[in-house]
Amino acid sequence: MLAKRIQPLASQAKRLYVELMFQVMGRALQAVSEVDSEVQKEAKVLPVGFLFEMMVMPDGARLIVEHIGEGRFHYHGNSAPRPIDVSIQFKHLTHAFLVLSFQEKTSVAFAHDRMLVDGDVSYAVRMTRVLNRLESFILPKIIAKRAVKEYPENLHLPEKLISAAQIYLKVATHFVQTARA
């Protein structure tokens, strides 16, 4: 009986958590593309105007970023100005929650068929590397190791701390700007 009453609350909490994480990740993708040359190198190959989406099927939370050139991303929130080029779609809210709460690595989620790729797979592979790089920066090493296939050996503490501080500052600023707007 109690479990039945708690279930909708737990589901709502998962939904809110996933929505919040998408908002943070979207802004962080924009921020990391402004501070990290490795991410810029990966993103430069994408066409200018390329729209990338992560979403929960069938019509749940989503984040959309656009490559605006020179390896820089722009976060569009949850609505796209044009049709999406590549979409990574979680089959269910629970699957998104598993990944975004770092209980399942992104690569493992792909292997477990938790997510689908709609669009050019080579761009999806590239965006996954960008997401891994982002997670390695912004998460404490112990958590990042649960999120990415392999924590990059060449990412040392000073670089990580400086980059993470820059990214979090930009994310916070973006949140404030959005709230003011």
Added chain:
Amino acid sequence: MTNTYYEFFCPVKVIAGKAALEHIPYELNGLAAKRPMIVTDKGVRAAGLLEPVIAACEESGLDIVSIYDDVPPDSSTTVVRDIAAIYRKEKCDSIIAIGGGSAIDTGKAVNILVSEGGDDIAKYTGAGVLKRALKPFFVVPTTAGTGSEVTSIAVITDEKKGVKLPFTSSYLLPNAAIIDPRMTLTLPPHITAATAMDAMTHAIESFTCMAKNPLSDAYATAAIKKVSQSLLQVMDNPKDSDGRLELAQASTMAGIAFSNSMVGLVHSLGHATGAICHLPHGLCMSLYLPYVLEYNLETIREPLGELLLYLEGPEVYAATPGSRRAETSISALRKLRDALYKRCQLPRTLKETGKVTEDQLDQIADMAMDDGSIMFNPKEVTLSDARAVLQRAWA
């Protein structure tokens, strides 16, 4: 409870063994198909491989209504459109694809057009576009390696745009795969070797990569055992129909395994090398396999060690200490490649192919990094890692 999860799907009826072709009329009849069209290539026709299929159908009073025998090695959207037009003109109601990967992929793509309508196959590219079952579709493989008869993917080149269009849907799977040893008896030695090593690579990568699962593992290990036991036997005696059947079954089993658990870096490098240097896929697989296993070694030590049982048999497995089994598995594969080189000069290094230059390695590495299969490699591959593997495979 762990996060273990997997999906496994293979609804293809496998019809394998002596006189398997003679089951085609019965199977077609079971699907109410009376006007089949054969899709194949000139090589298959020239090798006389259509005769037993046609004879098997005619003996049961079933006429093959149309035969298209001009599928090119890299099938295109134009070819698919042309075949669909013939299918409609002749009022066919089913397709029998006979051949290797290209003929089979073409058959799958033609089936989309004739079932869904229209002339533009590009409209159906991507995953999950198809929502219903297609026309009756049978596959008769004439090589033992690709496993295309049990995979839900087809790749067709769009000539105008110069890109390869992938089509993915479980509806692309044929109703039946007919594995008859007569169809591979005349395969030349170097193709027998390369395609069998393709099957071996499918099985080994499916057993060692990230999406491995218990059902795929069972198919993969059985396939590895069959290739290990039969390949050299067939190389020495090409008319050994039992050995040929073993290789053909291994190919299908490896196909079932990898289509449910994906492949890794060997395929990423192989796809890139095929695209840039135009080397046959099976050759690339054979060439890169040991180098990639060495690269992945510390991540896959346990499953790779287990494979020694299927590669070398119980005596060698039992005599090898657990800590050395993974390395011994790689040695067994190197030994097999050396034996194939001795018999048909199947290249073991990029240099031995004579078709790759050292300055192409960076380009291959770059392209491999964007290949979808790299996601399923158990070790995270960086660009410098890919370059290092290629350098080792160079000479």
